[in-house]
Amino acid sequence: MKNPQQEQQKLIFLPLPNNRLLHNFIYIIPYFLIFGCGLILATSPKIFPNIDIGDLFVTVKVINNNITVDYSSSPPPSSPPSTPPPSQTVLDVEKRDSPSPPSPTLSLKHHHMEDEELLWMASMVPKNKGNNNNNNLVKPKIAFMFLVRGELPLAPLWELFFRGHEGLYSIYVHANPSYNQSYHQDSVFYDRRIPSKEVQWGKFNMVEAERRLLANALLDHSNQRFVLLSESCIPLFNFTTVYSYLINSTKSYVEVYDKKGGTGQGRYSPRMNPLIRLSQWRKGSQWFEMSRKLALEVISDRKYFPVFAKFCKNACYGDEHYLPTYVNIKFGKENTNRTVTWVDWSILGPHPGQYQRPRVTPTLLENLRTKYTCKYNGKKTNICFLFARKFMPSSLNRLLLFAPKILKFG
Ligand SMILES: *[C@@H]1O[C@H](CO)[C@@H](O)[C@H](O)[C@H]1NC(C)=O
Ligand SMILES: *[C@@H]1O[C@H](CO)[C@@H](O)[C@H](O)[C@H]1NC(C)=O
Ligand SMILES: *[C@@H]1O[C@H](CO)[C@@H](O)[C@H](O)[C@H]1NC(C)=O
Ligand SMILES: *[C@@H]1O[C@H](CO)[C@@H](O)[C@H](O)[C@H]1NC(C)=O
Ligand SMILES: *[C@@H]1O[C@H](CO)[C@@H](O)[C@H](O)[C@H]1NC(C)=O
Numbered sequence: 001m002k003n004p005q006q007e008q009q010k011l012i013f014l015p016l017p018n019n020r021l022l023h024n025f026i027y028i029i030p031y032f033l034i035f036g037c038g039l040i041l042a043t044s045p046k047i048f049p050n051i052d053i054g055d056l057f058v059t060v061k062v063i064n065n066n067i068t069v070d071y072s073s074s075p076p077p078s079s080p081p082s083t084p085p086p087s088q089t090v091l092d093v094e095k096r097d098s099p100s101p102p103s104p105t106l107s108l109k110h111h112h113m114e115d116e117e118l119l120w121m122a123s124m125v126p127k128n129k130g131n132n133n134n135n136n137l138v139k140p141k142i143a144f145m146f147l148v149r150g151e152l153p154l155a156p157l158w159e160l161f162f163r164g165h166e167g168l169y170s171i172y173v174h175a176n177p178s179y180n181q182s183y184h185q186d187s188v189f190y191d192r193r194i195p196s197k198e199v200q201w202g203k204f205n206m207v208e209a210e211r212r213l214l215a216n217a218l219l220d221h222s223n224q225r226f227v228l229l230s231e232s233c234i235p236l237f238n239f240t241t242v243y244s245y246l247i248n249s250t251k252s253y254v255e256v257y258d259k260k261g262g263t264g265q266g267r268y269s270p271r272m273n274p275l276i277r278l279s280q281w282r283k284g285s286q287w288f289e290m291s292r293k294l295a296l297e298v299i300s301d302r303k304y305f306p307v308f309a310k311f312c313k314n315a316c317y318g319d320e321h322y323l324p325t326y327v328n329i330k331f332g333k334e335n336t337n338r339t340v341t342w343v344d345w346s347i348l349g350p351h352p353g354q355y356q357r358p359r360v361t362p363t364l365l366e367n368l369r370t371k372y373t374c375k376y377n378g379k380k381t382n383i384c385f386l387f388a389r390k391f392m393p394s395s396l397n398r399l400l401l402f403a404p405k406i407l408k409f410g
Helices: 004-009 019-042 115-123 133-137 155-162 205-218 239-247 292-300 304-311 322-330 362-370 393-407
Strands: 012-016 056-063 066-072 141-147 169-174 223-229 289-291 374-376 379-381
Touching: 115 205, 115 292, 141 205, 141 239, 155 393, 169 205, 205 223, 205 292, 205 304, 205 322, 223 239, 223 292, 289 292, 292 322, 304 322, 362 393
Parallel strands: 141 169, 141 223
Antiparallel strands: 012 056, 056 066, 223 289, 374 379
8 A cells, every 4th residue: 555556556445444344335335435535535655554454445446437346355456567657546447448449338327426426536537638548549529418407309400410420429418307208229318317406497506417417427538528508509510520629629618707787796795705706706608618627627626616505596696607707716728718609698688589490590500600700729710609509499390401501410
């Protein structure tokens, strides 16, 4: 345990005080996951000798995102010296992917971890790929995270969008637990639901759901970009364009702006002072797109998140303020401050404009694709929005009709 070599094993060893715990073991695994992670986080050789070493060792392995827990009466053997250098975090995935890997199935979404444990697990994963030669074999993926109430009425459009690009994306669906329908086995959404909790629109549990999605998606190490979508979102470009735009982007797309008045600064609570000052308070759309590094920071935030949870309730609309404010305070330099998801605020009122069937025309879609000007990796571009909302179920047929010509897929 004192040998730094052991850090390279990517395993968590946890001594148990005695064997009586053995038959209860299955019930306490989650606690050991947390405890084990905590120990390893510290990784300080000082910590281990202080622990009363018993005769039971627990080994937690994560292989292709499949967690296995073994226990034995002797410490696990040291790994061969040829293991790759240790990454920032000890918990790592043993990559078994061949040069043309099938999209690894995410067995972890069948986990039974509570939020606390899940966030812990996810905060242990590597920030970036690339510090390990094996990673060259695995293509980076984009995590498409669907935060929905129930149905995905525009699923047929998304199916066309994703078809043929297997291995370059992962899909996660967070639906209200009361929704009990499932997708057909041939669907890209089949079996992609993550363990979810009730979400009320405008409530802070929306932010919890976003973090839940991020944590689940972070557990798959090949996910490098993370985009949050709703059931009314559509892609404005084909997969190839979206993929290269996001994978090659040097920054994240979390909308951040300062707004005077009741719907902006008016939602700030002075009780957040001094951790969060009014001058740092920001607003923005909840529909973000972010890098793996930022995603990891978001789920690891134990400082700002609890303050928001406490003081940003009800008419505060935490989903419009937590991320913008947090990113503004800590990661402004890594952010574009704009969103890649178009929404129509031309209609006055608390809710954005909806696109019913008659509003969906080739001109509308063309305009959303290229009518705007913004910066991409420091250069001017006309591609500012990759996705758009709010498209109603009635718009589906027209979208499918226009997709091949205008959106260039399907
Ligand atoms: C996880 O791995 C174990 C052993 O390799 C296997 O038996 C089990 O089916 C896997 N679980 C899932 C959900 O893939
Ligand atoms: C799904 O939910 C509906 C309404 O809540 C209920 O009537 C139905 O029996 C449920 N179906 C299944 C398969 O659980
Ligand atoms: C994807 O869309 C771009 C333009 O948006 C187009 O140039 C390209 O040919 C399309 N790719 C495919 C495979 O259709
Ligand atoms: C990213 O940009 C580089 C350099 O312009 C290019 O070679 C590469 O193909 C791009 N990657 C993707 C996924 O488009
Ligand atoms: C975004 O805002 C931050 C402050 O939150 C600023 O530091 C950064 O330069 C802005 N990014 C761009 C691309 O303007």
